[in-house]
Amino acid sequence: MKSQHQVVLSIGTNQGNRLENIERCLQLIHQEVATVIKVSKVYEAPSWGFDSDAFYNAAILIHTFDSADVILEKALRIEKQMGRVRSEGLGYQSRSIDIDVITFDTEIISSDQLEIPHPLMQERIFVLKPMMDLNLEWIHPVLNQSVLELLESCQDESDCVAVQNLESPLRKIALEQFNYVAFEGNIGAGKTTLATKIAEDFNAKSVLERFADNPFLPKFYKDQNRYAFPLEMSFLADRYKQLSDDLSQFDLFKDFIVADYHIFKSLIFAKITLADDEYRLYSNLFHIIYKEMPKPDLYVYLYQNSERLLHNIKKRGRSYEQEIPAEYLDKINTGYLDYIKSQTDLNILIIDVSDRDFVKNHEDYLFILGEIQNKINS
Known part of the structure; x- marks a missing residue:
């Protein structure tokens, strides 16, 4: 990136x-x-x-x-x-x-x-x-x-x-009124790119997911049934450790922190990839961990349709992602939206970026900042 x-x-x-x-x-x-x-x-x-x-x-x-x-x-x-x-x-x-x-x-x-x-x-x-x-x-x-x-x-x-x-x-964008903002989205939605840019522009501390170091990820895309459980468990452990370590370095009441994920994504992906009995075990472990995790002051979900996601995935060229089917991305989008509907104590903003490119088109980046400011105003 x-x-x-x-x-x-x-x-x-x-x-x-x-x-x-x-x-x-x-x-x-x-x-x-x-x-x-x-x-x-x-x-x-x-x-x-x-x-x-x-x-x-x-x-x-x-x-x-x-x-x-x-x-x-x-x-x-x-x-x-x-x-x-x-x-x-x-x-x-x-x-x-x-x-x-x-x-x-x-x-x-x-x-x-x-x-x-x-x-x-x-x-x-x-x-x-x-x-x-x-x-x-x-x-x-x-x-x-x-x-x-x-x-x-x-x-x-x-x-x-x-x-x-x-x-x-x-300065007209009062983003710093939040101490902790998490950007989420499907595979290829651009959440890491956006979180990094906002952290640079607003001089924020950044917490970025370390997905590239996961040894089970390439294996999972080749054989999902075999590697789904170890993949989700390793992601959960790594996300918990990273958030615990990184967030402990910051003052959640003073520092401005931008993350490119919220740990709840672990449960969303697990529900899609795991068999029922594995998911029940995973869910029990997850909720034990989730109680200890700080919640973001603002949760921004970047929605993109599957056609655009597949285009982005192909463009960034990670070999192990190239065979991801549209149906899998559809399930992830549905999982996120179902999760969002179920939340009553999380400050959520959904932004449709299907027709926007906030890297190439500066106006699209300003549109996203404007949507965040509108959320603040409301």
């Missing part, structure tokens, strides 16, 4: 209502480009490289799965949407909005369209001062200096003064 890229963008404007331009650009980037995680203050500085009205400048940190080229392409679209007309060969000009890609992780990129880190960042105080507000643990991969060191050695003596505070659009 790939992690998100951390990208710094610099925003500038010296035409029209400069503050409104910055605020609108910030919203458009968050809605159409990537998740805006941190936002600097707005700084006023004189134009750089030409004589014109003073600029308002800001820096933002975004999280994205996109490449640097895609981010640049989307940023240029935002500029055009806001009325920016780029004129080649005329040098520096006044502009309604300017979006520069400053850093992309710690990568060094050089192409006709893009140079990263931005080749002039260390010479521009209006880039470095806003970047300081982001509190990044970033080292320039060429100059081997931190943002603070770059600022201290910068020769630009222009006045660059903070004039306005800004707030990240992500």
Whole structure:
């Protein structure tokens, strides 16, 4: 599972209502480009490289799965949407909005369209001062200096003064009011990817299931009757140990914890895979353990139809999953929904993501955050 890229963008404007331009650009980037995680203050500085009205400048940190080229392409679209007309060969000009890609992780990129880190960042105080507000643990991969060191050695003596505070659009999602959120879903629903992204975006502690280490899983998909009971028992033992160990490290009243499973999934899968007598024994053991487990403050079930699940399973390419039949996935979906209907003391949110891709489509990720916020509001 790939992690998100951390990208710094610099925003500038010296035409029209400069503050409104910055605020609108910030919203458009968050809605159409990537998740805006941190936002600097707005700084006023004189134009750089030409004589014109003073600029308002800001820096933002975004999280994205996109490449640097895609981010640049989307940023240029935002500029055009806001009325920016780029004129080649005329040098520096006044502009309604300017979006520069400053850093992309710690990568060094050089192409006709893009140079990263931005080749002039260390010479521009209006880039470095806003970047300081982001509190990044970033080292320039060429100059081997931190943002603070770059600022201290910068020769630009222009006045660059903070004039306005800004707030990240992500702060409008009050997810941290929950201490413990569990994301659940069928095989291939994307629960681990989503839980990981939300943990990164909201600076949460993550608890991710260790399914890949289970030696019975490949055997189960080849011979379910023989390996169902040892598989379910090993999963139950491992989930109990992991949750006990991981959650004990956190303060459930202070830390924000995101998990990609809730231990009750053990009973849901066991009911599908085990014979009646095995299930009765398993259920007795499960309920002894379940009493000791902390319950999530919010339980989010990501529903996907079996056709989409099979597509996702094929795409991620785990060899032992490729023969999973649609009927098995249907049973799992039914098991989850029956479980959800039976719960009276669990705060549950069901989100249908059958037609959504929250990795490729940023709007789909924002839709999920919006559904969570609607749940909070209600």
